[in-house]
Amino acid sequence: MKRIMVVGMLIAAMVIASAVLAAEEKWPTRPITIFVGFAPGGGMDMMGRLMSEEMKTPLGVAMPIVNMVGANGAIMMDHVYKQPRDGYALAGISTSQTTYPATGLSKLTYKEFGLIGIVFGTYPIFSVPWDSPIKTPQDLLEGLKKGGLTGGNIGLGSLWHMPQVILNNTIGGKFRPVVYEGGPAVALAIAKKEVEFGTNDLSEALTFIKSKMVRPLFLFDDKSFDLEGYGVIPPITNFVPQMKDKISGGKGFRALGYVKGIPEDRIKKLIDTFKVAMASDAVKKFGKVNLLPLGEAVGAEADKIFANQTQVQSWLLHDINAAKRNPEELGIPRPGK
């Protein structure tokens, strides 16, 4: 009797062990959560929902979105960092996270997080109210050099603040930043003439541009953009040629990321699925309709961009005395070192 019990328990243990092993080999076996550090309805939230929709079928599991708002995404990053390294918790990562070493919001950087891939880039534009006395890009540049203009953005170290910082640092300009809750709020503020200029994504100002309430002066890029129904928006490099080497430091991205330490085969599976999602009609259509450039970098290439932008932006904020923390405290090297 005792022998039968022991044999039975051994068989049960073997069955359970093989089931666990089978589950381990077949990954994922339960939903993968995408954590977004910003409110529902915003750009990061939409990116998360789009990728959730396009990746869930190839992966065979649901990918629910959980919004954990606060401290420019730091609360979310902290939470994801504390999860098991099993690949079931992903994070929406953007340029907001690249300035943590300088803003002091979190100690988590590209050293703790990797990128599956960059979903969208950005088209940052500098705009003015439609009937503003600032008529040309040169007028704005002169105004910045003189100092005193009010400029809308979404906060220290954010997606739309960094292009302003980089440009002013290059031309020796100054401005009074006026912070709003998001890019659409900046566009509205420009339309209402609350600020003399502002920076946000082209897609966020589109409806105001087409209604002749906001006038884009230039794109923070080295290529122009032909906006249907409006005309060509010139690049900043047409007016400030020395910006050519600095554009990449100020261009934002929205990406899907993970905490380092996940098994390599799972990261590979996520990257392969990501590529399938990025090639889907839904993602291409979203990018086209909303004027968002599709990201091209995945895996190690995306990680390099994450690291480079963190170094460039954090040290830039430090050098203009806008940082709350020295990036050296987190071991972030200066760019190029």
Add this chain to the structure above:
Amino acid sequence: MDLTQILLGLGKAFLDMSTPYGIFLISAGVAIGILGGALPGVSTTMTVALLAVITYKMDPLWAIIMLSACQLGGTYGGSISATVLNIPGTPASAPTAIEGYQLTKRGEAEIALGVNVFTSFMGNNLGLIMLLATMPFFVKLAMMFGPWEMFWFGVFGVFIAANLSEGDTLKGLIGATAGLILGCIGIDPLDGSQRYAFGFTYLMAGIPLIPAMIGLYGFTEVFSGLTDISVKSFPLKKTSLVAAAKLWWKYRWLSFRCSILGYIIGVAPGIGANVSCWVGYDHAKSTSKEPEKFGKGSIEGLIGSETCNMANVPGAYAPVLSLAVPGDAPTAIMLGILMLHGVRPGPMFLVTNPHWLYDITVALFIGGILFVVIGTYAGKGLVRLFVNTPRTAMAAIVGVLCSLGAYAANTNINDIFLAFFFGVLGIIMQKHGFPISPLVLGLILGGDLLDVQFRRALTAGKGSIAPFFTREISLALIGFIVVVLFFQYAWPRIAGKKREKREVIL
């Protein structure tokens, strides 16, 4: 656009929305919204966000119809748990908890729920009428509000907080000040500094409103229920929707005035129902002939806050459809869904797509009828289930609901501890005669409305305070505040002196 066109548009919208598919979507949206709104911690915003997932493959207009019905249901649903359990299901139901729960304690839960549902229905309809009437002026209306005007709203909110003091103005102001200070905890949105966060990541996000309110209202009631053994359970008087309608009719002019206030607040982007409910409540108290009933189960208080609340919902669509700027958090999600579908609202959108406005208006109207039906039966069911339960058992159940609700708000375990902390704070405040509502309102106003808008206005005005006193809407708001203060404080004294003089002469 003339009246004939509007009527034709509405007629076509009725035909479209009355199809089995339309009725199904609106009913499902309303039912899910009521459930989400009634569950503590699961706010209207979260319910809309969860429902948004299933709308990706739908036609964009039907997706918005379903989500707007959900928002409507959720905004109303919060009043059910506020009335029955003293836990506001959504922050916008906080004043309803003050009055509704007192009515529940004296056996008038069904009257309170009936008044809530009928008042919400009328508030929604009045808001929809204003939405149609102001359609040609949407863009202009939404563009009038800037940080200067938002600041004056915040100042008005502080005076409301003082008026919520139930007798001891000083204690109310202390509570409101504490709320304002607590509201400033976190990362300063304007310059990124940490304020009173002491390096804790959790505090960097600020004090989350929903767990704090669950603590102040819900846990406080739990502690009372566990320690006050004199009351075994609450009585229940049954009543009908007709009786509730008659009560609404008695205070119909209050409802009309509050619907205008609620709608205007809805149009101003960024204020939302969390503030408008208090504006309506305060207006009801200030104009009531029986102000002593407030805090003890005032029907006028319910009508004021619920009408303002529900008229806010149609108002929030004005900036969304005309400027692609959300009026509140649920409409922010809807805007995101529209972007996902490639639809771009804007100043010309309703000129080229007027049927969107008519379809949303009719859907919200039908949604209002449906939430009267669903809400009445859901509310009665809940009341009859809980009111016969011994109070100590109820306290235990509510304690579990509070914990789940606090966690559900941000899926953060620390929120449960925070709710508990605020529950203890609430008990201490109650024992020393400090009203809770001013602290709640201070928390709502503190970080975003008063401090941030003031400094944003100063930087946008290059340091000048002149725009605070020269912009048209700002001047109108200052005038409004002066009038309100006059009727709140000066007029009762003048009226009292005149009565004395008349009595002496007689």
